[in-house]
Amino acid sequence: MTVDVGAAYPTRVRQALADDALRAALDRATEHLRGRRAQALAGVDATRLRDEAHAVRRYAIEHLPDLLEQLEGNLIANGCQVHWARDAAEALGVVLEIAHQNHVKDVVKSKSMVTEEIGLNDALQRSGIDVVETDLGEFIIQLAGEPPSHIITPVIHKRLEDISEIFQTKLDTPPTDQPAELCDTARRALRSEFLIADMGISGCNFAIAETGTICIVTNEGNGRMVTSLPRVYVAIAGIEKVVRSVEDAVLLWQAASRNATGQDVSVYFSMSSGPRRRGDSDGPDEMHVILIDNGRSRILERRYGDATLCIRCGACINICPVYREIGGHAYGRTPYSGPIGAVITPLLEYDIRPARDLPFASSLCGACRDVCPVKIDLPRLLLDLRSDIVERRAAPIAERVGMRVYSTALRRPAPYRALARLARRLGRLAALLPPLKRWARTREPPRFAAKSFATLWRERGRRPGEGAAE
């Protein structure tokens, strides 16, 4: 791994920018996903899909307490055991307790960002439980010992040749440039894992309140095995994942699929409504649902509620020109990268400081807002976060002083003109000042004009025949 997710932000960015293979992989993948998304949306009334998806999510968030209560009731009626977790530690405690009670030794997982968010794999392994990721991308990065770098395509930062190399060293396979061969290898390795696993763990894309159903969206069929083969199935869902009805879930499934991978709908849509009932040919003996907050109600209470509308499609990440240069690992230990990651990572943390660089890692170009299928105004949220960080005095002191000088001088014309004169006199020397030095390292600095526009305009007005109105 060339980017050390545990390093400080400037180091991570430097490492990422120095990695040409990373950028080649990102370029290819994001171009491809952007293209597929555009194609998938060209065939439908995209505006309407967006309006409806937004409305469905808005409804869910506005009725969150009621829907969660209804969800819990229906899950229990379906024979599920429901657990509430305030934070990561509580959720991990619940999972370990369930594993302990059921003498679990082997866990299979389907791709889930919330389990990355709470560090589940580490916790299980520390307790001596074996965990295997069964999504192909997740399987690869688990072999490589890396965290995911994208919420939809976790292995987006690797090229085919990188993956072949990982398989050679970890699985002892011959080198290949055939994706199908790599898939076959993974499939064979995973098949036996499914058969020995005692427990399956998944995240949750949508939790349907009216029916008490956990839905997961996958493309490889591994999700279905995780939820039905092992004795115990545990689904972990952020509390914001609840939706009202099957219809709402299906609508969001379409919106997510088209925007994430450019499919009409994903290949699989697995709905689990409880453990195996008498007469069922398969299914787990026990099904647990862990509803986790971990900062979500804090997001809702503050002015960032719109961030909880997110359906984790990744479209904002694929379009993001910053993500495209640095990739997901530059965002740090968080599984959430790109614009949505820059918004929710600092909010999910109790202390904003460790992730305070992320809201500034954006040129505010607005491309993310235009693609978001649930109309989250991501640049606005980034701007609000920036002001929050500044108000908590968490910004560098030199910057704070600089801004004070700026606003004191530019709120009146005379000091503004004086400052401009000073800059003009400094000329090229200005480029030696610390903030401008950062500019000048890679870019020629601009030159101040000999005469300002205001001066030129005044002089021009004095010349006869050129009537300036003021």
Add this chain to the structure above:
Amino acid sequence: MTDISTPRPRAALFVTCMVDTLYPGVGMAAAQLLQRHGADVVFPDRQTCCGQPAFNAGYRNDARAVARHLIDVFWPLVDGGDVDAVVAPSGSCVAMVKRHYPILFEAAHDIEYQRRAVQLGEVTYELTQYLVDYLGVADAGARCPGRLAYHPCCHLLRELHIDAQPRRLLSSLKDAEIAELPNADECCGFGGLFALKNADISTAMGRRKVRNVNHSGADMVVLNDVSCMTHLNGILRREGHSCRAVHIAEVLNGTVEHATAERDSPDDR
């Protein structure tokens, strides 16, 4: 063309701080364009900046102080009927006034300035938007020999949804060939304080834009914000490319050769 019997529209020119101090030629070109196409130009000389540098960096109190000043300078002209519009040669600064001022004053519960900001925002235009939508200009009436690529700046495109107007004016130029810019609507990487705080990412994005510009074969990349122009020219010059980023006002005004000569004048004064 405006009829003699109806008074000419009067536009207050907000040149923006960067144009005022770094690129007065762009301001002159904007003023001349407005006058030539039928508007009287008023230049309130107490103007400074829109406050965007502080706002985008999260310093809302500092941004508000500067924004109040801009409102104090321009709002009375609008409210008193002295001008019909405020025009700026920058999509970014116009977006600041139109889209962010109301947020800025709402957050501070400053109802009076919020009201003025909304009123001001309603008559604030980006230059090409004003020329096309307000003055009805279809032909810039200028000549610009060369191969041009158009880069739509993010705030113009996505905050203000202005795209057809500048493209239409550019296509009216005589002797100009418009080159197709690959991934035209991808950000150039400037982003205000981002260009300093995240200088390396900003540069990487700029280099990507430069590669695309070179790929288009253009000898000028035309855009509407001098901030993005400064960033791109910084890279183009540092890396020894002959292509230059040029502000659309100078292109439409036919004063671009002069501008290029000035920009590339032999080193220091």
